[in-house]
Amino acid sequence: MAFRQIGVAASVTVALALATPAYAVTEIQWWHAMTGGNNDIVNKLADDFNASQSDYKVVPTFKGSYPDTMNAGIAAFRAGTAPHIIQVFEVGTATMMSATGAIKPVYQLMKDVNEPFDPKAYLPAITGYYSTSKGDMLSFPFNSSSMVMWINKDELKKAGVAEIPKTWPEVFDAAKKLKAAGHTTCGFSNAWASWAHIEQFSAWHNAPIGSKANGLDGFDTVLEFNSPLHVKHLQNLMDLQKDKTYDYAGRGAASENRFASGECAIFLTSSGYYATAKSTAKFDFTSAPMPYYPDVAGAPQNSIIGGASLWVMGGKKPEEYKGVAKFFTFLSDTNRQADLHQKSGYLPITKAAYEKTVKDGFYDKNPVLQTPLKELTNKEPTENSRGLRFGNMVQMRDLWAEELEGALAGKKTAQEALDAAVARGNAMLRTFEKTAK
Amino acid sequence: MEKSVVFNNKLLPYLLLVPQLIITLVFFYWPASQAVWQSFKREDAFGLTSEFVGFENYQSLFAQPEYYASMLTTLIFSSLVAALSLSIALLFATQADKNLKAAGAYKTMMIWPYAVAPAVAGVLWLFIFHPSLGTLARPLRWMNFDWNPLLNGNHAMILVVMAAVWKQISYNFLFFLAGLQSIPKSVLEAGAIDGAGPMRRFWTIVFPLLSPTTFFLLVVNIVYVFFDTFGIIDAVTGGGPAGATTTMVYKVYADGRLGGDLGGSAAQSVVLMVIVIALTAIQFKYVERKVQY
Numbered sequence: 044m045a046f047r048q049i050g051v052a053a054s055v056t057v058a059l060a061l062a063t064p065a066y067a068v069t070e071i072q073w074w075h076a077m078t079g080g081n082n083d084i085v086n087k088l089a090d091d092f093n094a095s096q097s098d099y100k101v102v103p104t105f106k107g108s109y110p111d112t113m114n115a116g117i118a119a120f121r122a123g124t125a126p127h128i129i130q131v132f133e134v135g136t137a138t139m140m141s142a143t144g145a146i147k148p149v150y151q152l153m154k155d156v157n158e159p160f161d162p163k164a165y166l167p168a169i170t171g172y173y174s175t176s177k178g179d180m181l182s183f184p185f186n187s188s189s190m191v192m193w194i195n196k197d198e199l200k201k202a203g204v205a206e207i208p209k210t211w212p213e214v215f216d217a218a219k220k221l222k223a224a225g226h227t228t229c230g231f232s233n234a235w236a237s238w239a240h241i242e243q244f245s246a247w248h249n250a251p252i253g254s255k256a257n258g259l260d261g262f263d264t265v266l267e268f269n270s271p272l273h274v275k276h277l278q279n280l281m282d283l284q285k286d287k288t289y290d291y292a293g294r295g296a297a298s299e300n301r302f303a304s305g306e307c308a309i310f311l312t313s314s315g316y317y318a319t320a321k322s323t324a325k326f327d328f329t330s331a332p333m334p335y336y337p338d339v340a341g342a343p344q345n346s347i348i349g350g351a352s353l354w355v356m357g358g359k360k361p362e363e364y365k366g367v368a369k370f371f372t373f374l375s376d377t378n379r380q381a382d383l384h385q386k387s388g389y390l391p392i393t394k395a396a397y398e399k400t401v402k403d404g405f406y407d408k409n410p411v412l413q414t415p416l417k418e419l420t421n422k423e424p425t426e427n428s429r430g431l432r433f434g435n436m437v438q439m440r441d442l443w444a445e446e447l448e449g450a451l452a453g454k455k456t457a458q459e460a461l462d463a464a465v466a467r468g469n470a471m472l473r474t475f476e477k478t479a480k
Numbered sequence: 481m482e483k484s485v486v487f488n489n490k491l492l493p494y495l496l497l498v499p500q501l502i503i504t505l506v507f508f509y510w511p512a513s514q515a516v517w518q519s520f521k522r523e524d525a526f527g528l529t530s531e532f533v534g535f536e537n538y539q540s541l542f543a544q545p546e547y548y549a550s551m552l553t554t555l556i557f558s559s560l561v562a563a564l565s566l567s568i569a570l571l572f573a574t575q576a577d578k579n580l581k582a583a584g585a586y587k588t589m590m591i592w593p594y595a596v597a598p599a600v601a602g603v604l605w606l607f608i609f610h611p612s613l614g615t616l617a618r619p620l621r622w623m624n625f626d627w628n629p630l631l632n633g634n635h636a637m638i639l640v641v642m643a644a645v646w647k648q649i650s651y652n653f654l655f656f657l658a659g660l661q662s663i664p665k666s667v668l669e670a671g672a673i674d675g676a677g678p679m680r681r682f683w684t685i686v687f688p689l690l691s692p693t694t695f696f697l698l699v700v701n702i703v704y705v706f707f708d709t710f711g712i713i714d715a716v717t718g719g720g721p722a723g724a725t726t727t728m729v730y731k732v733y734a735d736g737r738l739g740g741d742l743g744g745s746a747a748q749s750v751v752l753m754v755i756v757i758a759l760t761a762i763q764f765k766y767v768e769r770k771v772q773y
Contacts, residue, residue, distance in 0.1 A: 117526055121527045142524065228621065435740060437740075438734060438740075441718065441719070441738065445720060445721070445722050449722035452633065478523065
């Protein structure tokens with residue numbers, strides 16, 4: 044009796060399940076790593092897209108930190124249950140693009156489903172990072188940022204620093220003044236140690252991080268950031284670390300609140316820190332371009348981007364790809380991009396959205412948000428400043444930071460630390476090259 | 481006359497063992513053999529290409545000076561954590577075993593930290609001792625003590641050891657307490673009548689009678705520090721500064737998950753597996769002799 048009822052219920056369920064796809068919308072799974080206010084933005088984008096049409100439904104799922112999300116995607120691919128769209132941070136680019144077959148390049152996707160797509164509409168400083176050397180866009184930029192120098196204007200004034208420092212020597216001077224004025228534990232500092240002192244530092248000074256245009260032109264790239272310029276910079280930091288005129292603040296973004304708390308009045312971190320700074324800093328603050336060494340010819344060059352892009356996974360159905368393409372077109376809409384930029388602090392990805400924001404006079408009121416764009420477009424990008432693409436970059440960043448820590452703790456000389464970072468990094472690149480053939 | 485039950489069916493004992501054997505095979509031997517097999521291969525993160533490379537992963541592993549450094553770190557870390565968590569837990573257990581007024585509440589409080597996930601425990605300690613945020617780090621700095629686990633390897637090590645010990649004390653406490661309560665009171669009273677003081681009674685009666693528990697906990701704690709502590713290390717130091725808290729298991733995680741080097745990571749876990757098997761074998765062969773059941 045009971046069994047029969049269950050049997051009937053089961054067959055009804057099965058029938059319903061089988062019948063559903065006939066009139067259901069196509070679901071597009073989107074895995075992302077956005078927290079807090081940015082998570083709301085992701086959900087709002089999906090809701091708006093779903094409301095704008097009835098054929099497709101984008102379903103965003105939060106998967107943890109950037110490395111967590113990327114690993115979840117890789118594991119899902121191996122298990123045959125990959126999502127359609129996955130948000131991968133910029134350092135995962137080489138790993139993703141080398142996975143031929145696992146991913147569907149964006150330019151290919153747009154062509155396959157006949158979606159109108161003009162790669163020239165996007166800001167080259169941003170899309171260049173996610174494109175092949177021929178200019179084919181591989182992934183769709185979502186949230187982009189760059190590194191800027193955050194300034195506590197109140198404290199600088201108190202310490203008698205009249206102008207916002209532009210060069211590294213000026214920053215060191217200002218930090219000494221700040222220290223004398225009571226900032227005993229931190230004259231200046233930065234988050235993202237490797238990103239600041241190796242990646243951005245190199246691009247900003249038009250010095251190579253590695254050969255083959257920082258790896259953009261091939262996986263047989265060799266690291267080169269143990270040059271005299273890099274050694275000099277690290278040596279300066281080491282000298283200043285001794286009395287905390289400079290104070291190391293870790294590999295990630297965890298110490299960003301040393302700026303908002305007022306402890307460090309000069310602090311280099313992502314331009315994406317804007318939303319947090321706005322809500323937590325109780326003083327007059329602004330952002331300025333990263334400092335440079337004036338004796339380096341051509342400096343400052345241009346900065347490179349950080350943040351994340353959306354990768355489309357391979358092996359999905361054509362109608363699902365159609366939905367993904369529609370969603371990307373939706374994201375590229377000028378008003379939407381401008382709005383996204385002005386609310387989140389992340390960079391606009393299309394030229395039109397940037398121009399609209401300028402025309403609206405937004406930057407007159409919020410010059411802070413224009414700093415990263417000015418840095419990115421400061422000069423025409425060179426081989427050394429177009430971007431970077433190293434395999435195993437996620438772990439390599441930690442490895443570089445490890446060596447920087449060794450030097451700053453006084454265990455190694457600047458030259459030894461950078462030589463070791465280059466040698467160990469090269470060993471990882473060779474392992475990657477073998478698997479990425 | 482006692483009636484003895486004899487099962488003549490030769491198959492039955494094996495049938496009864498089957499569920500246990502299946503679980504052991506599926507959850508222990510199968511993954512372990514997978515790790516061994518993986519360690520001879522080189523594969524990209526997505527599993528798109530895969531080639532057999534023999535012992536190459538092991539060769540490159542033992543060519544890294546960082547790997548030997550992580551072995552030393554593991555040795556320091558595991559001896560500190562095992563010794564501290566066992567001795568502190570024993571101290572607390574002997575105190576809780578006394579006739580206390582609020583013994584129930586005290587015991588409950590002692591057990592709580594065990595319910596905290598390793599990563600959360602790590603974050604808690606990070607908040608207490610973070611150089612610029614920490615509630616205890618500020619007074620330290622104020623006293624002109626340059627507390628800086630971000631750059632000072634020893635400070636970072638102290639921090640992860642504290643977090644790992646704090647978390648493991650509850651578990652050890654529970655077993656020690658149960659062990660203490662099973663020691664017959666009459667033996668202790670006899671000792672007291674013979675004039676042995678509390679310290680003497682502890683070392684000559686309690687401690688030897690506790691030895692089965694201590695031995696069990698020693699084995700469990702070694703396994704704990706070798707495998708279960710990477711959540712704490714990941715949350716607190718990320719293996720830094722300059723690799724000062726990169727233990728062997730953390731390196732397995734970092735190379736495999738962050739680095740996508742599955743072959744190298746598998747080779748490390750095989751090495752780790754061999755070490756733990758050897759350690760456990762040594763413990764059973766030599767330490768167990770001193771255990772009085």
